[in-house]
Amino acid sequence: MAFAHGGEEHSHGGGAAATPPLAGSGNKPARLPDGSLFLPKPVQRLLAIRTTLSMPQTLALTVQLNGVVVTDPNASATVQPLMSGQLLAPEGGFPSIGSRxxxxxxLAILEPAASNTDKGDQQDKIAELRSLLGLAEKKAERLTSIAGLVSEMDVDAARNESDVLKARLQALQGSLAQQPETLRAPLAGIISTANVMLGQQANAxxxxxxxxxxxxxxxxxxxxxxxLAWRIGGASAMIEGQRVALEFVGASQQLRNQALPLRFRVKASPLVMxxxxxxxxxxxxxxxxxxxxxxAASLVHDGQMEPVLWVKTSAERFTPHKVKSxxxxxxxxxxxxGLPAGRVRVVTQGAALLGQVR
Incomplete structure (x- = not known):
């Protein structure tokens, strides 16, 4: 960046001599006949005019896309109960949104809910299984005692039947006496949504x-x-006036509304995201x-809404150039x-004010 300062005698744009100001203009800004501006040094400082020295370079072709901030599937989680019941608050209460x-x-405790009808049905099934298990165990004991008179296959079948009935009985007894379900955070982070209330009935x-x-x-x-996915060399995004570097993750193989989704990882997430x-x-x-x-702030538009850059051609002279960018x-x-060949000094701050000089 170059700051305007007094006593500057630069020759820009191939060494063209400065055009003298109009007669009677004195130290006042003035529009010259060729469309350029005469802008004294004190006025440049007052308007905070800033310039930079630039020249043609080999650059990467850039494409602008509309995007949206999304979560990383490996850094986000949803907490859901495995069964229905009543929500109870843990010690310290439910965490609210924004809590780390x-x-x-x-996060919460779920007291399982079971109706009297369900409990009655389960108790009937438990009683039935106990009866069947008793008969199966007696049969297995009897066949074991006469193992030499019956086939080994019959003895094994009786034992297996007894083991299956015993496992079913234990599972049914466990479901009848369900313990409260403790809902825990699967990862560290910020609570984004919280749909809980004390005493709320939640479903699985x-x-x-x-x-x-x-x-x-x-x-x-x-x-x-x-x-485009095969030609990406880099990416960035503007978040609340802050430039954020992105890293390309990959592209979907399925179109969405005739467009291809591209996913980028934020290298350093700002707080405003x-x-x-x-x-x-x-x-x-x-x-x-x-x-x-x-x-980008260097580019302004003239009265015909055409894109214009202001080039400083001498210490107190500025020339507009219609450009394609x-x-x-x-x-x-x-x-x-649209710019002169070679090195040019372009106004990067205060360009919009130059267009207002008449």
Whole structure:
């Protein structure tokens, strides 16, 4: 960056001499007959005009995509009960949204619910199995005692029948005396959603909590170019004015609304990122172009809404140039046509104010 300062006698754009200011303009800004501006040094400092020296370079062709912040499937979890019952709060109460929890932390306790009819049916089945088990055990004992008179196959069958009935009885007795289910956090993170209340009746599979690790978020973008996934060299996104670097994870093999989903991993998640937040993704491809890289804020529009860059051609003279450009990343553009050849000093801050000088 270059700051305007007094006593500067630069020759820019091939050494062209500065055009003298209009007669009577003195130290006031003035529009010159050729469309350029005369801007005295004090005014440049007042308007905080900043410039940078740029020249054509070989750059990566960039494509802009619409994206949205999503969770990493390995860093997010949903907490659901395995059975129906009544929710009870753990010691300290239910965690609220925004609370940080550690892996294994108790989020809620589920008291199993069973109707009197269900309990009666289970008790009848238990009594029936006990009776069958008693008969099976006596049969197995009798056949074992006369093992020499009956086949070994009959003895084994009787023992197996007894073992099966015993296992069924134990399982049914265990279901009758179900213990409260403790719902724990499967990973460390932030509570994103909490759909719980004290005494609430929850069914098996209800989504009670959602936990997200905010340090491991991802971005999903859609492209209508199926071949783009093979040409990606890098990517970035702009989140609340902050440039965030992305790492390409992979592309889906199934179209969604005629577009191909691309997944990127956020290398360093800023605090301002939220799941579901829309973002602009700049994808740098392996294809190269020739252009002049400049901050996106350098580009302004004239009265005809055509894109213009202001070039500082001497210490107090600025010339507008209509250019053709394309985004390079979320905060940088590449000027393809319209600038003088070679090294040029382009206004990067305060360009919009220059267009207001008459």
């Amino acid at each position: 929890v550690e892996k294994g932390a108790v 599979g209800d989504k009670l909590f959602t936990i997200i690790d905010p340090s491991r978020l991802q971005v999903e973008a859609l492209t209508y170019d199926p071949g 939220s799941v579901g937040q829309p973002v602009k993704v700049a994808v740098q491809t392996k294809q190269q172009i020739k252009g002049v890289p400049l901050p 394309q985004p390079l990343d979320v905060d940088t553009l590449a000027v393809l046509e």
